Amino acid sequence: MTEPRFLHAQWSSRMAFIFAASGSAIGLGNIWKFPYLAGDNGGGAFVLVYLLCVIAIGIPIMIAETLLGRRGRQSPINTMASLAEAAKASPHWRYAGWLGVIAGFLILSYYSVIAGWAMAYILKINSALFAGIDAAGSARLFETFKSTPEYQVIWHSLFMAATIFIVSRGVSGGLERATRYMMPALLLMLLVLDVYAMNSGGFAQGCAFLLEPDFNKITGAGILAAMGQAFFSLGLGMGSIMVYGSYLPAHVSITRSSILVASADTLVALMAGLAIFPLVFANGLSPTMGPGLIFETLPIAFGQLSGGGWFGMLFFTLVFFAAITSSVALIEPAVAWLSENRGLSRSRASLYSGSACWLLGLGTAFSFNIGSELKWFGKTVFELVDLLTAEIMLPLGGVLVALFAGWILSREHSEAELEMKDARHYRIWRILVRYIAPAGVLIVFLDAMGLFGR
Numbered sequence: 001m002t003e004p005r006f007l008h009a010q011w012s013s014r015m016a017f018i019f020a021a022s023g024s025a026i027g028l029g030n031i032w033k034f035p036y037l038a039g040d041n042g043g044g045a046f047v048l049v050y051l052l053c054v055i056a057i058g059i060p061i062m063i064a065e066t067l068l069g070r071r072g073r074q075s076p077i078n079t080m081a082s083l084a085e086a087a088k089a090s091p092h093w094r095y096a097g098w099l100g101v102i103a104g105f106l107i108l109s110y111y112s113v114i115a116g117w118a119m120a121y122i123l124k125i126n127s128a129l130f131a132g133i134d135a136a137g138s139a140r141l142f143e144t145f146k147s148t149p150e151y152q153v154i155w156h157s158l159f160m161a162a163t164i165f166i167v168s169r170g171v172s173g174g175l176e177r178a179t180r181y182m183m184p185a186l187l188l189m190l191l192v193l194d195v196y197a198m199n200s201g202g203f204a205q206g207c208a209f210l211l212e213p214d215f216n217k218i219t220g221a222g223i224l225a226a227m228g229q230a231f232f233s234l235g236l237g238m239g240s241i242m243v244y245g246s247y248l249p250a251h252v253s254i255t256r257s258s259i260l261v262a263s264a265d266t267l268v269a270l271m272a273g274l275a276i277f278p279l280v281f282a283n284g285l286s287p288t289m290g291p292g293l294i295f296e297t298l299p300i301a302f303g304q305l306s307g308g309g310w311f312g313m314l315f316f317t318l319v320f321f322a323a324i325t326s327s328v329a330l331i332e333p334a335v336a337w338l339s340e341n342r343g344l345s346r347s348r349a350s351l352y353s354g355s356a357c358w359l360l361g362l363g364t365a366f367s368f369n370i371g372s373e374l375k376w377f378g379k380t381v382f383e384l385v386d387l388l389t390a391e392i393m394l395p396l397g398g399v400l401v402a403l404f405a406g407w408i409l410s411r412e413h414s415e416a417e418l419e420m421k422d423a424r425h426y427r428i429w430r431i432l433v434r435y436i437a438p439a440g441v442l443i444v445f446l447d448a449m450g451l452f453g454r
């Protein structure tokens with residue numbers, strides 16, 4: 001292949017890539033979204049479908065997306081364009097890159113609002129308001145916070161500013177350093193919360209809810225939500241991991257890194273679930289609380305633990321860090337494209353794209369208060385943007401990546417890039433991206449549309 005026009009920076013090592021990729025994968029999706037989606041969609045059956053999607057669809061697509069990134073070595077739009085050209089395929093493949101950039105924008109617009117909640121809770125949680133709080137009190141505080149437009153805008157703005165700041169500092173400067181200590185610390189913190197949950201009195205019920213599938217409780221829409229969540233949580237289908245792959249040095253094993261990152265991501269989600277559902281049941285709450293779930297339940301634990309306020313501060317700080325390492329990944333495809341094609345400096349590119357996201361995010365910020373009556377198809381702006389991205393754009397983007405890697409990219413090229421020692425492993429991957437993943441996504445779509453009539 002010809003040398004790309006734009007030579008990117010590279011990660012300093014394999015571990016740097018793994019940390020950055022886990023930083024992208026592990027975020028609000030694991031701690032905030034996974035628990036409430038599992039709660040809304042019946043628990044165990046949702047978790048089981050989620051795990052199946054991670055294994056059969058997520059990991060193969062993660063490998064495919066990273067592989068395309070490293071082969072193309074440019075922003076997702078240009079990578080798709082130049083790989084398509086090299087393979088004599090249609091130049092329209094670059095629209096798959098565009099789909100990703102737009103999805104990233106849309107996701108970050110609301111991601112920033114929710115991450116703002118976590119930021120606000122860093123300050124709030126250690127106050128006297130939360131000391132010894134019960135479920136009703138915690139719900140009331142969250143409700144007030146959510147329904148005050150000023151708070152929503154302020155925290156959303158602060159989070160977006162932090163994202164712009166870090167992204168403008170570039171690949172290894174900003175991105176690498178932060179993840180290194182934060183991820184292990186977050187894991188430790190969740191472990192402590194899990195131990196607390198074990199003694200909360202709701203542990204058996206929480207575990208049963210999360211881990212024992214009851215298929216009567218899952219619907220086509222629930223299955224689609226589980227699949228969408230697999231894409232969202234792993235950070236697939238929009239070029240995040242593709243652009244990270246483009247910074248990946250040659251000869252680093254993409255397969256092993258992907259499996260490692262996906263496992264870490266899944267572990268964090270399950271640990272978050274195991275911390276939250278025991279609390280839900282111990283306090284007589286309903287698991288179907290929606291997006292406020294962690295903000296209403298976890299403070300009860302922090303309020304009751306001695307020193308829990310400080311503990312809570314630390315926890316939400318780590319959630320903030322997990323969110324920011326994901327938000328930089330969400331915006332990176334746009335920034336990389338703006339600097340390649342429009343000749344903008346990284347800082348300008350970050351500023352422009354971050355500001356655009358901020359503006360869009362106001363829609364979400366207001367959807368919890370003054371704009372809550374503004375609905376299309378019965379959904380608020382936040383719900384609409386979330387469903388459109390997680391349940392449509394990401395799976396679609398992921399399938400395009402799978403089809404491209406499986407059918408357009410030549411076998412020699414993908415084989416050379418993956419350098420798998422065992423030819424059987426390569427064959428399994430190829431079958432997964434060529435047939436299983438695309439078919440799986442299609443079936444889930446059709447099922448959600450009610451075509452299999454259940």
Ligand code: TRP
Nearest residue numbers: 025027028029233235236240326
């Ligand atoms: N995976 C992140 C989370 O779980 C969010 C994220 C980062 C993402 N990059 C992405 C989601 C790309 C979809 C696509 O919070």
